[in-house]
Amino acid sequence: MSTARRGSAVTMHEVAARAGVSIKTVSNVVNGYQYIRPATKERVEAAIADLGYQVNISARNLRRGRTGLIGLAVPELSLPYFAELADSVIRAAEARGLTVLIEQTGSVRERELEVLSGQRRHLTDGLIFSPLALGPQDAAALHVDFPMVLLGERIFGGPADHVTMNNVEAARAATQHLLDLGRRRIAVVGAHEGETVGSAALRVQGYRQALEEAGLSVDPALVGEAGLWHRATGADTMERLLESGVEIDAVFGLNDALALGALHVLHARRIDVPGQIAVIGFDDIEETAYSSPTLTTVAPGREQIATTAVDLLLARIQEVEPDKPFVQVVTDFEIVVRESTVGEQAS
Amino acid sequence: MSTARRGSAVTMHEVAARAGVSIKTVSNVVNGYQYIRPATKERVEAAIADLGYQVNISARNLRRGRTGLIGLAVPELSLPYFAELADSVIRAAEARGLTVLIEQTGSVRERELEVLSGQRRHLTDGLIFSPLALGPQDAAALHVDFPMVLLGERIFGGPADHVTMNNVEAARAATQHLLDLGRRRIAVVGAHEGETVGSAALRVQGYRQALEEAGLSVDPALVGEAGLWHRATGADTMERLLESGVEIDAVFGLNDALALGALHVLHARRIDVPGQIAVIGFDDIEETAYSSPTLTTVAPGREQIATTAVDLLLARIQEVEPDKPFVQVVTDFEIVVRESTVGEQAS
DNA sequence: GGAGCACGCTACATCGTTGTAGAAGCCGGG
DNA sequence: CCCGGCTTCTACAACGATGTAGCGTGCTCC
Secondary structure, eight states: OOOOOTTOOOOHHHHHHHHTSOHHHHHHHHTTOSOOOHHHHHHHHHHHHHHTOOOOHHHHHHHHTOOSEEEEEESOTTSHHHHHHHHHHHHHHHHTTOEEEEEEOTTOHHHHHHHHHSGGGGGOSEEEEOOSSOOGGGGGGGOOSSOEEEESSOOTTOSSEEEEEOHHHHHHHHHHHHHHTTOOOEEEEEEOTTOOSSHHHHHHHHHHHHHHHTTOOOOGGGEEEOSSOSHHHHHHHHHHHHHTTOOOSEEEESSHHHHHHHHHHHHHTTOOTTTTOEEEOSSOOGGGGTSSSOOBEEEOOHHHHHHHHHHHHHHHHTTSSTTOOOOEEEEOOEEEOOHHHHGGGGO | OOOOOSGGGOOHHHHHHHHTSOHHHHHHHHTTOSOOOHHHHHHHHHHHHHHTOOOOHHHHHHHHTOOSEEEEEESOTTSHHHHHHHHHHHHHHHHTTOEEEEEEOTTOHHHHHHHHHSGGGGGOSEEEEOOSSOOGGGGGGGOOSSOEEEESSOOTTOSSEEEEEOHHHHHHHHHHHHHHTTOOOEEEEEEOTTOOSSHHHHHHHHHHHHHHHTTOOOOGGGEEEOSSOSHHHHHHHHHHHHHTTOOOSEEEESSHHHHHHHHHHHHHTTOOTTTTOEEEOSSOOGGGGTSSSOOBEEEOOHHHHHHHHHHHHHHHHTTSSTTOOOOEEEEOOEEEOOHHHHGGGGO
C-alpha cells in the first residue's frame, strides 16, 4: 500500500503517464469534471490507486489562490470556554470543507494585532477573531483586506461581520435572576476598570441596569476587578471582596472560570452556597454542570455562534454578495438554573 | 479573470521592480541571506514597506516542499486535558517556528485512521498523534511515510517515536497513595473491558499491581467500565457502582474528567469525600485545583510531553539523523495531593 | 601583477497544479 | 452533405516563490 516514500514523489505527471492520458485529464478526474468518458475515468482512478497518488495541496493552493484554511484566534485553549468554542468551530468548518488553524493570543494586545497583520494570515482564506485586548486606539487595525468575522459585540464600529450574544441583556437577566431570589447585595467578579467597550464593561452595564430597574443603587465596593478571566483571578477577587468586609449575599462571575474560582474560595471558607451567598456564572462551560454545587450560568448558544460565524465567513470568502453590508448577528442566550442559586432542588 | 484584489496582490516582482534589483535579491533579503550590501538591503526593505509586500506562503511551501505546519490529532478539545495539551503543544511549536493544525478524532477509529492517510496530511510536515481507538488490527496503518510522534505508551510495536508517561507505574503510585491512607475497597472508574494495550488497560494494570503487592485481591465488582472518558460517563459509572451495593472506601478515576464526574455523584448523594470515600484522578487538569473538594491527581508532566514531542518531530522533519532508531521518551509523573484524599489539611 | 577568493548580484529553471483556449470526433438538423 | 454544437481531451501558460549556476567586481597574497 504505502509504496510512496517521503516527499510523496508521485505527481499527476506519473499518474497521467500510467493511465495514458494528459496531466490535465488527471486533474479533471480528481476535481470531478463532468465531461470524461467512464472508461477514461476508470483508467485514471486505477492509476491513482496503484501509485497511491495524493494531490499536492501546496501546489493546488498556489494555483487556486485559496487554501481552504481559516484562522481562529482566541486567547487560550486552556480556558474551557474557548476550548469548547474551538471544538464547535472546528466541527462547523469541517462540515463545510474547511480546516481551522488556531492561534492563541493570550489576550495580549501585541499578539492580537499580529493576528491581523501577521504572516500566518497569508496561509488562511479568512479569520474568525475573538479580540479581548484591543482598545479604541486599535480600530484602524481592524480594517483588514481579507474576510473576517469578529466574535463579540460590535466595537469601534468594527468593519466586519459580527457574531455575538447580547451581553448587556444577558447580564441583566443574570442579575435579575439573583434579584428574583431576593438577593440585594450582589457582588461582581471580573470587572475591568475604565473599559467601556469590552465584554466586561457590557456585562457590568447589564448588572447596573438590573439593579437600577429594581430601584437599587450600585455599590462600588461590590464591583471586583479581575484582569484575566481565569479561575485563579476569580478566586483572588473573591478573597479580596470577602476580606473587605462588605456585605454580600450573591456573586455574579462575569464568566464561568471566575465564578468557579469564587466558588472555590467560598467552599474553602465554609460559606454556604447558595444559603449565604448565591453564585451565577456566564458561558455554560461543561464544568459548571459538575461542580459542587453545580453552577447557575448564562448559556450563550455556543454552537449557534460557531456555525453562524463559519457561515458568514464562508460567504465572504466565496464573495457570494461582495458588497453586502456588514451584519451583526445576535444569538440567543438562556439562563441555566442550577444549585448555586436555588440549591439542591435544581438537581 | 478576477485577479484577486486581496492584499496579496503585491509580489516579489513588483518589489524588485521598485527597488531596481532582481527578484531573487528580494527573496534573499526576505530570507536573511547574508551577502547583500546594506544599501541594497535598505532599498529592498523600503520597497517592501512601501508596497506592503508579504510573502506568499503557498508559493514558498510549494517550492520548499515544506509547509511549517504540523498536525496534532486529539480526541476532542472539549476534554480539558486535550485542550491544555493542545495549548502546550501550540506554544512549544510556535517557539520553534512551527504552526499547529488541530484535528479532532472524537476517539472514533475511522477518524483516527483518516488522520493517518487523509488528504490533510499533505498540508503538514509531520504529525503528533494521540490514538485512543486504534486496536492491534490497525498496527499496519501506523507505518506511515511521514514524520510522526505518538503520544502514549508504545503499542503494537508502533513504528514511530513515542512520548508517554509511565502509565502503569503512575497508576500504581496513585493506588498506593490510597492504600497508604488505609483504604482497602478501592473502586476504579473508566476501565475498558477486553482492552490490553491502551491507557485504560495500563492504568488498571498498575492498580492491580499495587493491590497485589499489598496482599489484596482484586474484586471485579470494584472495576467500573466507562467507554468515553468524560465527566458524564464518570458520573454514570459511579452511580452504577454505588447502586450495586458493593463496599467502597476509595475511587480511582482513570482520568480527571471521570473522577470529577464521580465526585459530582458523591456530592449529590451527600457522601463525604474523603471521609467516607477518597477520590483520586489522573491528568492534573486545572479544574482539579478548584473543585470542591479539590482533587488529588497524577500530574503527567504536560509541558514536558508537549515540548519533547515537538522536538522529536522537528528532528525527524529536519532529518537530523535520518536513520536514528525510534525512541520512547518516558516523562516524569507526580502525585499532587489535594483534599479529595487527605481532607482540608491539604489546602 | 596575476592567481585565487570572498562578495554581491542576476538569469533561469522549477516546484505540482489548474485555467484557458482550442482541437478532434460525433451527432443531428436544415 | 455541410454546418454548428456537444463531448472529450490536450497543450500551454500561468500561480509566486526559491535553488543552482555563474558572472563580475575588488581585494589579498605571494
